[in-house]
Amino acid sequence: MALALVPELTPRRIFALVRRFGTACAVLEASPAALAAADLSPAHCDAIGHADAGVRREIAALESAASTFVAWPDGGYPARLREIDDPPPALAIRGGFGPEDEVAVAVVGTRRASDYGRRVAGEIAGGLAAAGVTVVSGLAAGIDAAAHRAALAAGGRTIAVLGTGIDVVYPRWHGGLADAIVKDGALLSEFPCGAPPLQFHFPRRNRLISGLTLGTVVVEAAEQSGSLITARFAMEQRREVFAVPGPATAANQRGPHRLIQQGATLVTCAEDVLGELLPSYRARLRARRAAAAEATLTPPERRILGAIGNDGRHVDQVIRDAGVPPGAALETLLALELRGLVHQLPGKRFCRRAA
Numbered sequence: 449m450a451l452a453l454v455p456e457l458t459p460r461r462i463f464a465l466v467r468r469f470g471t472a473c474a475v476l477e478a479s480p481a482a483l484a485a486a487d488l489s490p491a492h493c494d495a496i497g498h499a500d501a502g503v504r505r506e507i508a509a510l511e512s513a514a515s516t517f518v519a520w521p522d523g524g525y526p527a528r529l530r531e532i533d534d535p536p537p538a539l540a541i542r543g544g545f546g547p548e549d550e551v552a553v554a555v556v557g558t559r560r561a562s563d564y565g566r567r568v569a570g571e572i573a574g575g576l577a578a579a580g581v582t583v584v585s586g587l588a589a590g591i592d593a594a595a596h597r598a599a600l601a602a603g604g605r606t607i608a609v610l611g612t613g614i615d616v617v618y619p620r621w622h623g624g625l626a627d628a629i630v631k632d633g634a635l636l637s638e639f640p641c642g643a644p645p646l647q648f649h650f651p652r653r654n655r656l657i658s659g660l661t662l663g664t665v666v667v668e669a670a671e672q673s674g675s676l677i678t679a680r681f682a683m684e685q686r687r688e689v690f691a692v693p694g695p696a697t698a699a700n701q702r703g704p705h706r707l708i709q710q711g712a713t714l715v716t717c718a719e720d721v722l723g724e725l726l727p728s729y730r731a732r733l734r735a736r737r738a739a740a741a742e743a744t745l746t747p748p749e750r751r752i753l754g755a756i757g758n759d760g761r762h763v764d765q766v767i768r769d770a771g772v773p774p775g776a777a778l779e780t781l782l783a784l785e786l787r788g789l790v791h792q793l794p795g796k797r798f799c800r801r802a803a
Contacts, residue, residue, distance in 0.1 A: 449517060450476055450499040452538040453506060453640050456492050462537045463520075476500065502640075509641035513615035515542040526550070526636075532659040532685045536638035540614035543634030549607060551729075552582040553721060554657050554682075556675045557591025557667035558700050565591055565668035565700060568692055568716070570598035572665060575718025577604020579729040582633065584609065584660050586653060587622055591667045591675075596629055606633040607660065611653040613643035636660075654678040655685075662725050663688030665715065669703030676703050679712070688725060690715045748772055752780045753800065756790060760799040 451462045451472055465475045468486055475483075476499060483493040510517055518524045519538045527550055529535045555573045557565055569591045573583045577599035585592040587608040599606035608629050612618050614637040617626045626635060638656065639649060654677045658664050664682040666689070669675040679689050689712040691704035708714050715721050722729045745753065748770075755761070755769035767777045781798060784790040791801045 449506060449519070449538060450503050451496070452519075452536075452638070453502045454492075454495045454499050456495045459534055459536050459638075463535075506640055509613075509615060510540060513540075513542060513641060515540050515614045515635075515641075517541075526660055528552075528661070529656065529659050532655065534655060535659070536656065538638065540637045540639075540641070541634050542614050543630035545607070545634045545636070548580075549582045549605060549634075549660075551580070551726070552584050552607065552661045553725065554584040554661045554664040554678065555591070555595035555667065556585055556654075556657060556664060556669075556678050558669050558673055558675065558703075559588050559590040559592075560700070561590035561594065561668055562698070562700060564694060566594040569594040569667040572598075572667070572692070572715070572718050572721065573606075574598035574602040574604075576721065577602040577606065579718065579722060579726075580604070581722070581726070581729060582607055584657055586611070586650075586657055587618070587626065587629075587635075589619055589622075593622065593625060596625060600628055600632055604632070608633070608635050609653050609656045609660070610635055610637040610639070611649040612645045613637055613639050613641040615641045616643065616645070618645040650674055651677050655681040658682035658687055659685055661687060663690060663721065665690040665692065665721060666704050666707060666712070667692045668694065668698075668700040670699055671702045671706065673703050676707070679707055688713065690721055690724070692716060748776065749780055749784060752777060753784060753789060756798050756800050760793050760797040763796045763798060766798060 451457060465486060466472055469475045469478055476496065480493045483496060517538060517540055520535060526545060553576050555569055557569060573595035577583050582605040583595055583599035584607045585595045587610060596606045596608060606629055614635060617623045629635060654674060658678050658681040664678055666675050666679050682689050689707060691707040691712040691714060693704060693714055694701035713724055751770040751772060752766065755766045767774055770777060781790060785792060789801055790798050792798055
């Protein structure tokens, strides 16, 4: 914690020092001469010499924010972040981060999202969450917020990585959203408590969004968007990159279209993402959608569905077994087919669609 609180030290420099001296405590106890021999400037040496002073204050701030602290050697440190080239030495966590969050996908995009962008981001994030995949984003306005909210609405988990201290919500009007995320996920930050939303914090934040996940979905982004920084980090971290297409003339679509030109996978829905990353989760998503659709069936629809076998049954047999008039039965079969519950086979035979 002491080393992480030294603003002059980057994560790479902290790990290099720990490797050189053996432990974090050994770095703190090293003499100015030994630190200088490690190519540290006088300012760095002085900062390390006084690093312990802020620890007690940081612990109190974390407790006040109902947050915990996890360092790189700890068992609770996110396993996927250990795999990236530039992991944070320590993280503050508000909420709960568990093994189930290792199966995660990032959904990111512009703060100035269109209605189309927010809708598609919500559909993708909601579908991923419904399949049991944790949705990761950055709590920003626009696409990020739409992704978090959709994941929560689907009853899933979502992680927000902050570009501020764990006790600072940015933008401020997302305080309610942050509280909701804590109940079914977590807020994560590598910055000390009280850290404001400085511009250079967000590119650092973005490497963690991609690093926590199996892949990153970019929904809307201008050509200079921070979301493209997240996509670049994902590529460098050997994670998958997905992009959602949109109107060719829209400024917010230039980023995703450029990513597609560079080799990103074009996706339009959660099933596209799951098909690339987690085929078994795609079947889970279909099963949950089918269960949700069946829960809203009317009594005649239930009779029709109950009369349809898994191997296929002729429409006349379905009508007889269900005891529904032919006209109503045909209308019901069409409605069930459109809702993805029934599949029509050649010869006027119907079967229940497999999950």
